[in-house]
Amino acid sequence: MVERVSPLGEAFRPGTYGNLAEGPGVTLTEATPAAIAEASAFPGSTEPLLAAIETVTGLSLPATPGAGAVGDGAAVFAIGPGRYLVSGAEGLSASLQAAVALDIGTVTDLSHGRAALRIAGPRAEWVLAKLFALDFSPAAFPVGEGRATAHHDVFAHIQRTGGDQFDIYVFRSFARAFWQELCAAAEETGYEVG
């Protein structure tokens, strides 16, 4: 299989940057799930769709807005009513497609279409708050949950994948611009790329 090229190009430069007076406040990386897919249920079919997702990924989650789950090598979260962004192993879309019946919903492969950027560290909430009008506090945005939002023209699907870690899925064509935006926002706290 041919390797997927990162959309970040030379904008991805490992090292430490910005104000490092108190050490880097965040670490920025590119999470590279083997596959990304959107699975969507027709109205009234969310439960069977979630069952199919569980069959494929082993992750179960309630049919509530914003719900999500993170597991070993897979993650899933709601991005709209009955709509889920799933990341996981190679062949994910085909497996999901096989598990979702025609009248339940649809599956669309987005492995190339989205880039997943990861921000982690004690100042992650602060840096993200510069870019998104979302309440990133743990009470409002618990681990595993997901949100669909936008930074100006850049759509973003965000999942909290750890206590101070977030994965941000953006359209591939915007990934480099958004990465640069993220780096700029993190200069104040200092950041490490790696």
Place this chain on the structure above:
Amino acid sequence: MSARRIPTGGLIDRSRTVPFTFDGKAYTGFAGDTLAAALLANGITLIGRSFKYHRPRGVFTAGVDEPNALVTVFKDGVREPNIPATQIELYEGLVAESQNRFPSLDYDISALNQLAGPLFGAGFYYKTFMGPVVGPLKGTRFWMFCEHFIRRAAGLGRAGYDKDPARYERMNAFCDVLVVGAGPAGLMAAEAAAKAGKRVILAEQEPRAGGAANWSGETIGGKPAALWAEAAAERLAAMDNVRLLTRTAVWGYYDGNNLAALERVGDHLAAAPKGAPRHRHWSIRAEKVVLATGSFERPIVFPGNDRPGVMLAGAAERYANQFGVLPGEKIAIFTNNDGAYRAAAALKKAGGAVVAILDVRPEISAAARALAEEAGVVPLLGHAVAGTAGKRLAKVLIQRFDAATGRLSGDVRPVEADCLAVSGGWSPAIHLASQAGRNPAWDDRLNAFLPPQPTQEWTGAGAFTGAMSTAEALSSGRDAGLIAAGKKASRAKLPEVAAPPLEAGPAPVFEIKAEGKAFVDLQNDVTADDVRLAHREGFVSVEHLKRYTTLGMATDQGKTSNVPGLAIMAGARGLAIPEVGTTRFRPPFSPVSIGSLAAEKHGHFKPDRLTPMHDWHVERGARMMEVGLWHRPMVYGEAGETVEQTYIREAATVRASVGIVDVSTLGKIAVKGPDAAEFLDRVYTNMFSTLAVGKARYGLMLREDGIALDDGTTWRLGEHDFLMTTTTANAGKVMQHLEYYLDVVWPDLKVHLASVTDQWAGAAVAGPNARKVLEACVTETAVDNEALPFMGIVHGGIAGAPVMICRLSFSGELAYEVYCGAGHGTHVWEALMEAGEAFGITPYGMEALGTLRIEKGHVTGAEIDGRTTARDLYLDWMLSKKKPFIGSALMDREGLIDTNRIRLVGVVSLDGRPLGGGAHIVEKGSLEELGESIGHITAFCYSPALSKYIGLALVKGGKARHGTRAFVSDALRKRFGPVEIVSHHFFDPEGSRMHG
């Protein structure tokens, strides 16, 4: 230090001397000073010149309400005009300059304007400068001649043209309770809400919390009030659920309890820390808000009230108590209320000589009397200031005054003074509360407007509500904090306040009428007589007053002038103040840097959108162009080539052999589900349910009003699985259009849409050798005519990457669109280039792409411009008669089928010269005498296939003009010449090449 600096006391740090310059001269102050305080300490009282009359002006207040002492600050290599010296914290190396003066602050030529003062009354512009009706200065010329000089005289500071190098950021914040103002009331509110477990933000525009506690001279809980406030702020700062933001002015109260605030992060520092913004724009979403914004002292209007040395009493007190600066050596006090007596005592205590207290009231409270005694002076009751003298204040002219009649009487007596501290009462700072819409309520006791009933989720506390004493501030603050936290008011004991029991309400005296210019709006030079002139001329409503005189329109937003202005108008009209009305306050409460609102957009306005092959294009020397947010290659120029030469070479290579173009930017929408085919039948003018799996079809969409919306090909990848392509420009618009119909109009259809624009890299390989290129690199599928006929789709691989290939043509050549996963884009592209090397394959850009499509007469956004119909573009063959579709009901209205509409044609330049996009077409005329336009050119190129300049055009009558002569008429580019109108299908109209 100068004599004006009090030896001890204040909240300044005397261990840190801070050097700065003003008008090029070096001075020093202390850390904790404002520029205004430091200038006063250095004996500088003349700081600026006024807007209209260029009168000398000094410091009038100590805060955000400052109308006079505006300066330009030089920092980061750029200039920042119009900053109140009262708002500038001293930092090492601060460079400030006075404004609106020439040649110098002391001797300003434009001060001569004053001599013609009576001519320059309110509205004088409207009555003159119309100029002669005939002759060289008729029309608007005379006015524009005069205006040139007026504009140069107006304005305050000068802005630079250099890019502001500063960094600005936006911050989104969420909290349970936002407390605005960290005076005693705000501190109490924040602590009460925080102790109840709420997430609290406390915002204070000054550098330190405490508000009036910092200069009141009172004690709270047995401690000096300033220390009490400091301790309270420290307690709050230590709490995890509290964010204390100082230097942060909340300036806008928007819908949904969304408040906007400006944090001045770096203004007080000589150099900002790495990565830190100069300003941070906070957008705060609060469940509840506590407004504890305090109040503004207002002046009394009297002749000569603008002389440097005249200032608000509270400001004088603040300079003494907070900054350790005496604003004058011989200080007179003029008041209509008790508050100024506390200032008098403070100034005396600080070492000043209080030479007189003039009070318009016939009687005063015992507490006031006691303070006068402390100040060492017997107040002159029933007295007023009738005038002042000196360039800088030297004398105060006093006279007996009857507050009941408003009349002066008796002899005018001069009192020598270099500072006159004035108090005309206090106005609650209701700006934020009133932004939401309702009118404030007038209070007869305070002679001030109180906040309106809330339209949003806020509670008020402290002086903002009209509760003027510190004890009231503490209790109302705590109550407001508890209410905001959803708790009941507390009865627990509050810290004890030691303060003189002063009466808060002033006598209703707003103006002392006497000879001379008495200023209401100091910054805009609006006088009391201007207000009366406005009245005389019928501009009597508040809004007319404001607009006619410019009262309250200056950078201080009328904080000191609003109520006095209204009062004078009320007097002229014989009405009570609330009957005259009040100005509605709008955002911002105080001026906000434009950079902070642009935030991260300053420096890079919009995100760049890049195709998967972007780096390849750039490395190959492509000249890139902006198409929406995308960057696309315009031409792949070689050394010494012009753009025209390049695109001609590229296009010619495609026609002769083969070329490749990046089409990844085309909008791509996955349309899936059991009803997908039915859905497409409804949204496209032509049929898609009849399309076979593995085939593509060109489709056209209309808007509901029958106008063309977009076109593109849609591929049937499976029975219930379509891939729709849209034009690059309309991708988002079409997606929204489709989503609207699914959600709103046809909710029963089982169809899902997903944007897959970014999933696929696309390369169009076009030219007679295109198939050979594919044959050289495509695996796992045949690409011959049988396996891959026109509009067919196959799946295979290129260099190990899976690809999907559709045979379709925009260029009119044998052509294929090769799609692969975006992450494989460059890999596949390079493999195609390598396979094409033997055929001399050329990458081509937008210019050649445009050339090829013009030669074919294919339409794009220049023709589908939101005004054209399918018929206008001769696409009526695509309008199915077998089914209704979006737009079918209205597309045949008379206006849309009128034969005189502009319709698509081709044009050929007959003089061998280029045409031009946007040039018009005329039947006759010349550049000197422009003819009547019958249409315009939408796109043009030099056609290598035809060896001529050709273009597409929309021309009245369309086809009916084929074969006729006309002229291209391009007045803007001075181009006029003959053209022939022809069919828009210039090249290979039968399509034999793409079907071959």
Place this chain on the structure above:
Amino acid sequence: MAEYSALSLLKNALTGNRDWKPAWRKPEPKPSYDVIIIGGGGHGLATAYYLAKEHGITNVAVLEKGWLGSGNIGRNTTIVRSNYLLPESVRFYDFSVKLWENLSHELNYNVMFSQRGILNLAHSPSQADDYIRRGNAMCHGGGDGVWLTPAEIARKVPGVDLSRSARFPVIGGLLQPRAGTARHDAVAWGYARAADRRGVDILENCEVTGFLRDGEKIAGVVTTRGEIRAKKVAVAVAGSTSRLMGMAGIDRFPIESHVLQAFVSEAIKPFVDCVVTFGGGHLYMSQSDKGGLVFGGDLDGYNSYAQRGNLPLVEEVMGEMVAMFPAVARLRLLRSWGGIMDMSMDGSPIITGGPLPGMYLNCGWCYGGFKATPASGFSFAWTIAKDEPHAVNAPFTLSRFERGAVIDEKGQGPTPKLH
């Protein structure tokens, strides 16, 4: 009433400015008029003036619910231009510019029309083509348009970001030299004073609450100051058209009311001479005679009667400001306000007799009402007086939507927020 002139200013200055008289009378309503004009904004007042001056119809009342000029005439960004694309628009707005050029003389009131020019910056070849098409349409329609190169722009408008590294580099600009700015309030006051001097009654604080009818025909209005009858009732209440139509029993109409925000910076010394628009988004900016930068951008984008906008649009507009003039990041926003736009379905106005017998309607001005004030008043007065449209307003009918003969400058179709 005395003429305004330099001499009268001087004379009054010498007598303490005590003899100035109200700019217009404050009469009591008469029981009936020949024509009632609802709406004391620019268009209503201009209509009254031209009815009196051009057609000798002086028994006219202008009814204003609040203070005179409290609507969009006092809330706009004061731009006067005729840089339009479609021939109907070019003809109408150029006629307006011609009236503007002599307006101060005509009204004996300096409306400060200053022909400083308007420059539309173009940032892509297709945008340049659009602007050139527009410029040529202006020239072919009898107006003026000039294409400027970046070097010429640099000389005319210092401070514009002309760098290649700009996100949307400027590749040229369309200049209309005869365009400019005027003092918006002065236009209302000037027309009011001139109409008043010809006998028109201007009735402030007189809100219309209903219509009087003779059978089918509109025969007058019910107001907060009593019933007033009239042979003809004209409506010029942009922003509130639907409300007035509702009172007349028309509950659906091709208008949406949207909020548009406008902004002004602190006053600075001359910074920019002409009006400049940014093509990388939607922004227009000029500098007032007082020194403030006056600017605005898009609509907030939702139906509103609140005369108050929201924060996202503020941020968007400021982003465009600094993209166009990077130096202004250092300047400060001083005031913002909102006006209610009468957004029509094709972005063009409606000036017509009807829609009910006895009624005349002037509405749908979208963003563009201020510049149109003289031509709107002139052609509306013509339509009222002669019961037929003037040549310049003939295409701006209400029936054009039904007929599919829309005048859609932006090509956005029946989506008002996009016009």
Place this chain on the structure above:
Amino acid sequence: MLIPCPHCGPRDVSEFSYQGDATRTRPDPASTDMKAWHDYVYNRPNPAGPHREYWQHAGGCRVHLLLTRDTLTHEVQAVAFARAGLNEGAGKP
């Protein structure tokens, strides 16, 4: 202004795209009643007060919402998914 999206919770208006009047009903696709079509495409109630309108949460879950919002105060009085099928079983955000 905040819009309480039933899926995403209250979000800033900047995430939403206004889709206008929600009181209109599209005529039957095959209808040739031009008056009905004209009314649907061009005419709006445009009330000063409560207004039924569509908003798409374009910068969020992409779903169209049906709002009742007061055009005088901007207060959102009611909200639901435009597609009725989504409202059944929709949880609290």
